[in-house]
Amino acid sequence: MTGQNTRTGKVAVFADREAATRHLADWLLQEALAKKDEPFSIALSGGSTPQLLYSMMASEPYASRFPWARMEFFLGDDRFLAHDHEDSNSGMLQRLLFSRVPVPAENVHLIPTAGTAEDAAKEYDAELKKFYGADTLQPGKPLFDVNLLGLGSDGHTASLFPGQPVLKERTAWVSTCVPPVAPYTRLTMTYPAIDASRHVVFLVEGASKRETVAKVRAQDPACPASAITAMGDLTWVLDRDAAPADV
Numbered sequence: 001m002t003g004q005n006t007r008t009g010k011v012a013v014f015a016d017r018e019a020a021t022r023h024l025a026d027w028l029l030q031e032a033l034a035k036k037d038e039p040f041s042i043a044l045s046g047g048s049t050p051q052l053l054y055s056m057m058a059s060e061p062y063a064s065r066f067p068w069a070r071m072e073f074f075l076g077d078d079r080f081l082a083h084d085h086e087d088s089n090s091g092m093l094q095r096l097l098f099s100r101v102p103v104p105a106e107n108v109h110l111i112p113t114a115g116t117a118e119d120a121a122k123e124y125d126a127e128l129k130k131f132y133g134a135d136t137l138q139p140g141k142p143l144f145d146v147n148l149l150g151l152g153s154d155g156h157t158a159s160l161f162p163g164q165p166v167l168k169e170r171t172a173w174v175s176t177c178v179p180p181v182a183p184y185t186r187l188t189m190t191y192p193a194i195d196a197s198r199h200v201v202f203l204v205e206g207a208s209k210r211e212t213v214a215k216v217r218a219q220d221p222a223c224p225a226s227a228i229t230a231m232g233d234l235t236w237v238l239d240r241d242a243a244p245a246d247v
């Protein structure tokens with residue numbers, strides 16, 4: 001697999017948020033069906049941007065077409081909060097998607113919240129390794145089929161925030177992060193886990209993100225998202241407002 005990065009990845013621009021989201025839903029459906037009887041694994045992003053996608057996947061024509069029984073869902077990151085907290089990504093996904101489709105409960109791998117944040121990171125790290133079937137990543141063997149990422153205006157993705165120790169983590173697959181501005185301790189997949197994806201997709205919308213998209217595509221080192229690569233391909237799915245002038 002020839003890995004792509006944020007500079008070499010393909011850019012797909014759509015007229016508006018609805019069109020970009022529908023394209024992504026169609027593509028995810030195509031990829032899931034292409035796996036035929038094999039599991040289809042996807043790590044999902046939190047935040048507000050992908051919420052339309054999750055609602056769309058749980059509605060027709062997608063709800064009756066996705067092969068839910070063989071889909072495996074993970075979270076790229078979460079805030080270290082009870083899942084019923086209004087700011088929990090797990091809670092958001094439960095509300096918008098998992099409670100509305102027939103995905104088996106054992107296929108929904110939410111980030112744990114018991115004990116300390118460090119305990120939860122170790123537990124989720126172990127869960128990823130159990131799913132993968134090994135404790136070390138092997139060349140050419142992806143951990144996920146798809147890793148869906150968002151982008152913060154400061155260039156963070158998942159909970160890989162600028163200046164944080166987690167950016168140097170190259171062994172653990174899950175770590176904690178205390179973002180400089182956000183009030184919650186976060187749990188996040190690290191670069192090795194995210195990069196071990198067959199497809200990495202950045203879904204970014206809105207004019208407020210345009211400058212950051214340009215920086216990350218230029219691989220500005222100040223933006224943690226710049227260092228993201230994919231084991232296979234990396235794609236930017238943008239609405240017109242988020243698209244830099246050169247795309």
Ligand SMILES: O=C(O)[C@H](O)[C@@H](O)[C@H](O)[C@H](O)COP(=O)(O)O
Nearest residue numbers: 046047048049150151152157158
């Ligand atoms: O938990 C989170 O918030 C996300 O994982 C985070 O990385 C998000 O993707 C960006 O902050 C963009 O968020 P918006 O889509 O809300 O702009």
